[in-house]
Amino acid sequence: MNGIYLDIGTQTTLWMIGKMELNAVHPIQRGYWTNGFGLGLDQHNEIPSVLLEQEEARIRSLLSEKHQWLEDETHSGLFAGTAVIRNSRNGSLWMMDLEQKFGYPTKVLSPDEEALAAWHGAHSRVGDPSLRDYDEVIIDLGGGSTEFIWKKNGKVVSYSVQIGASVLTRKFQKDPLTTRAYYELIDLYSNDFLPLQSALPKTTMPRIVGGTAVAFSSLLVGALVEDPYGLNCTIVQKSDFYSIYDQLVTLPEEERKQIPGIPLDRVKTLPSGATILRFLFELFQWEGFRIEPRGVLFGLPFLVNSTQPID
Secondary structure, eight states: OOEEEEEEOSSEEEEEEEEEETTEEEEEEEEEEEOOHHHHOOTTSOOOHHHHHHHHHHHHHHHHHTGGGSOTTTOOEEEEEOHHHHHSSSHHHHHHHHHHHHOSOEEEOOHHHHHHHHHHHHTOSTTOOTTOOSOOOEEEEOSSOEEEEEEETTEEEEEEESOOHHHHHHHHOOSSOOTHHHHHHHHHHHHHHHHHHHHSOOOSSOEEESHHHHHHHHHHHTSOOSOGGGOOOOEEEHHHHHHHHHHHHHSOHHHHTTSTTOOGGGTTTHHHHHHHHHHHHHHHTOSEEEEEOOOHHHHHHHHHHOOOOOO
């Protein structure tokens, strides 16, 4: 049976109509829009009502447009909120209102639940079961938080740091960002990452989930990728990353818009996301990373159908 799944993130809402069979997720239709929540937070740490109203209108329009693919009487699926929803003053209440208005189940994911969804989403392809026990690192670099996920003694474990592309953009509030932001990030967040240096399995090529990583698919080829969520883990080598990073942090916004392949809805936040990636490159001595387009959104069917705990 088809369900509709929404990953309401810090800057972007991802949606999918699909189903899960034999531990694999089969999308029928999917897409996304920019919600602007992360950069729109007011001085009281609330998402402005105008943005919430716009989001409700988009969801209502989506449900109406995709009516033929859904069995409304079952209301199968899940609307999930991540970092900006759980950390804002009004996000959780708004999610409760969504459930009342549209009838679909909603859930504000904890960092552990978000990590578990990202892990299962990254392993949700046919022939790539999510319960394989091997040393692999998945990193969900979002707008409001960054989750590190791996397996230990057969269980999925995670560690969350409350930093993301939108968080850093709001904190620094400068354009162009310049490479100085990298050293400011070290000063502000190094202690948050210290436990990972001994706990995280050694890897030279992690798989990275989230809008910042997916945007690199377009930047690598110098043109917008029509369906970045259909990628199969494209590799970004260290040298390619630094070449793109240098442009993102030294060019002002209007000039960044001219970078071939840059997604215009990420022009403001990509420099911050890339700065976090640079920090991780240096901290863990990566040789590159794999762009993993299947993340939290593709993991939501697993949360609906499983009660597997996460440590």
